[in-house]
Amino acid sequence: MTHLSDIPAAVKGLPRKRMAVAYGEDAHTLQAVERAVKEGIVDAVVVGGKRTIIAIAAECGVDAKLFEIIDVEGEMPSVKAAVKLVREGSAHMLMKGLAHTDNYMRGILDKETGLLPEGGLLSHVAVFEIPDYPRLLVMSDAAVIPLPTLQQKVAITKYAIRVANSLRVETPKIAFLSASESVLKFPSSQEAAILTGMAVRKQFGNVLAEGPISVDLALFPEVSDIKGFKGRVRGDADILIVPGIDSGNVLYKAIVWFAKAETAAMVTGTTAPCILTSRGDSEDSKFYSIALGALNA
Structure with a gap:
């Protein structure tokens, strides 16, 4: 879709x-x-x-x-x-x-x-239709978990994959967002690298993933060309996993108001x-x- x-x-x-x-x-x-x-x-x-x-x-x-x-x-x-x-x-x-x-x-x-359910985890998933972006974009979590742990991010990612699959995306491309494509000494960067490693080992099933990765590399192919970035996701992400609710909420509202996106959203888990x-x-x-x-x- x-x-x-x-x-x-x-x-x-x-x-x-x-x-x-x-x-x-x-x-x-x-x-x-x-x-x-x-x-x-x-x-x-x-x-x-x-x-x-x-x-x-x-x-x-x-x-x-x-x-x-x-x-x-x-x-x-x-x-x-x-x-x-x-x-x-x-x-x-x-x-x-x-x-x-x-x-x-x-x-x-x-x-x-x-x-x-007992022991369950709640997460928010949004789906954007952005003018000039050639596919629907799934993003999680911009509304529920303030500072997700690594284990919570694993669950958040699985929920987002299920939503992408329901949209007929058979092999979702996941961008684990951080400030840079380099692994740096702060949690979101290091956790993004771990999650990407899990994806490479097929622990999320049939997906392609990259992280840490900045949002411009995840969404704009020309940025990957300019930077010479050779990742598995190069401006063609289907799913964005944000570091936490602050960055997620800011990005969500920026996409809606500046990019003039239409959105659908629900709680999963x-x-x-x-x-x-x-x-x-x-x-x-x-x-x-x-x-x-x-x-x-």
Whole structure:
């Protein structure tokens, strides 16, 4: 797949999934849900204040009859009710509506009622469609783990590979990012070298990897030519693994705002896909995220 629009096209050939929306009291979420239902991507149940949801739907021209509404007042109660639907098997995937990310994550991570398996690791995966970049770009983790350990980066990488495989990338090219292509005396550089060694030994399966590698070498072939870089990834990365949440979050937002990228995103490592977009993300971004979740459900 080379465009985010390829994702819903692929999902339409699969059995339809049911999605629970946590605190779906905003226009962009309702518009994306309506679009996903109309296009046959999912069936949906929206959890939140029923009168508020119906009023917002009317204001933005959304047909609220297209989805079920479960009347729950308040942000955290709505999150818990939506998570419960997924945990009990009444829904195949979860989506964040107007809920704050920390409350959404609190519902997912609850040890008694959440969606994270015992001993599991939560990670965030984003998929970008960037103008002039010839493929979809997967990036992890820009939203969940502040300072991932080496072992956590192994899990993060495996999640990102699964998402890339779902996008029909059979042999993903992975860039383990750091400040330079040289191995330097700081953790992200040395860990990138270890992870690359693991990839060379096929511990991540059928992939090609390079690291440490700078982001310009990972994404721009002309930089590799100028620098004479001969790595396995030369401006054609399918996956970027960032050093930590600071660099990942900065890069994510730079790609969206400066490169004018469209994005889809979700949380992985859970028992079901959990769509995690910003409250300010566009309707398109939320729609493509729904399709990405359905593809991986």
